[in-house]
Amino acid sequence: MGRSNSIDLQKLRESLNAREEHLLSPLAARSQDAIRRHPETRIDLGHRQNYAVDSDRILHSSAYARYIDKTQVFYLVDNDHITHRVLHVQLVSKISRTIGRFLRLNEDLIEAIALGHDIGHCPFGHDGEAYLSELCQAHGIGPFQHNLQSVRFLEKIERKGRGLNLTLQVLDGILCHDGEIHAKALYPQAEKSFHILDKEIANKAADPDLPVTPMTLEGCVVRMADTISYIGRDIEDAIRLNLIQRDDLPRDSVERLGDTNGTIVYNLVTDVIQHSFEKPAISFSQEASEALKKLREFNLERIYLNQTIKPASGKIESLFKLLFEGYVKDIKQGREACIIFTQYLDDMSDQYRNHTSPAEIVRDFVAGMTDEYFLRQCPDKLQPQRISGRF
Numbered sequence: 001m002g003r004s005n006s007i008d009l010q011k012l013r014e015s016l017n018a019r020e021e022h023l024l025s026p027l028a029a030r031s032q033d034a035i036r037r038h039p040e041t042r043i044d045l046g047h048r049q050n051y052a053v054d055s056d057r058i059l060h061s062s063a064y065a066r067y068i069d070k071t072q073v074f075y076l077v078d079n080d081h082i083t084h085r086v087l088h089v090q091l092v093s094k095i096s097r098t099i100g101r102f103l104r105l106n107e108d109l110i111e112a113i114a115l116g117h118d119i120g121h122c123p124f125g126h127d128g129e130a131y132l133s134e135l136c137q138a139h140g141i142g143p144f145q146h147n148l149q150s151v152r153f154l155e156k157i158e159r160k161g162r163g164l165n166l167t168l169q170v171l172d173g174i175l176c177h178d179g180e181i182h183a184k185a186l187y188p189q190a191e192k193s194f195h196i197l198d199k200e201i202a203n204k205a206a207d208p209d210l211p212v213t214p215m216t217l218e219g220c221v222v223r224m225a226d227t228i229s230y231i232g233r234d235i236e237d238a239i240r241l242n243l244i245q246r247d248d249l250p251r252d253s254v255e256r257l258g259d260t261n262g263t264i265v266y267n268l269v270t271d272v273i274q275h276s277f278e279k280p281a282i283s284f285s286q287e288a289s290e291a292l293k294k295l296r297e298f299n300l301e302r303i304y305l306n307q308t309i310k311p312a313s314g315k316i317e318s319l320f321k322l323l324f325e326g327y328v329k330d331i332k333q334g335r336e337a338c339i340i341f342t343q344y345l346d347d348m349s350d351q352y353r354n355h356t357s358p359a360e361i362v363r364d365f366v367a368g369m370t371d372e373y374f375l376r377q378c379p380d381k382l383q384p385q386r387i388s389g390r391f
Helices: 009-023 050-059 062-069 085-103 107-116 125-138 146-161 168-175 194-206 217-240 251-257 261-276 286-304 313-332 339-345 350-354 358-367 371-376
Strands: none
Touching (some): 062 146, 125 313, 146 358, 168 194, 217 261, 251 286, 313 358
């Protein structure tokens, strides 16, 4: 018989951890320092490093698969080139890993945070989030927040309610990713634990305006990349749909960042790298920060709040109420032949079923829906009309 060519994969994993000491910045997160709520053995993790394991678990989760048909900004639009949530997440991952590579940060951690950061988004984007939030508050479970729901999906709902047991550093980055909040610089708050994470989640649930900051530079990179990834892309989509013209963009922003998605992304990424290299924060220059802020204000006024793109908003809102209240009634009356039982609750863990209120169960079920699945649950006569490819 020939000599065995078997390789000790555990030693390879240890060598990868050791290599991080030589390749990564002293400010970067180390894979071997990752913390899990429920410790796992090397056998459980195999030959992969901690954050690579988390990326794989998120990528193969049921919630990740549902990114494919969730709205980013524009919904019910017949145009195959408009950005959906899945593309946005891929762009955040790519942009943040590019920044992380130049700053010598942990790209596996960056990827895991980026892939999971929007998993909690419900159907129909931020409009859907607002409708679902009103219903949640009316049923006494507090406002709906997609970043909290992302952590909830990954910790308490995936794997039939057992969760994925992701690392603290990944869950923290997902919780704190909010790209809607403009910041010139982000300094990580390093000293965190699962106890602190749970406290931040509870405090954020009680006060949605409470600021939270990632514990790692990698988390700060993803938060900056979130804004970089959508700001120009949303402009291109709006131009494609004839909602705005390129000449409408604020001139100060165009002079500093350009007027196409490609130039905007390139200039912002370059600026972040130049002003964050070997520094304890992820930062824009003052000029880029001001230009980005003006561009965000433009997008908010001309795109996100533009009622032209929301002709079916009233109907969508009423459908959220119809489904939410109907599912709550189904649970309270024990109608086990109904869809919330047959397609959601029936195979969930006893822990989840016994410790989750009807309204919370409905919130989790509805938040996990894709746009099309949501509409399939609604009566045909109440279906909203789709919009042509251009407004």
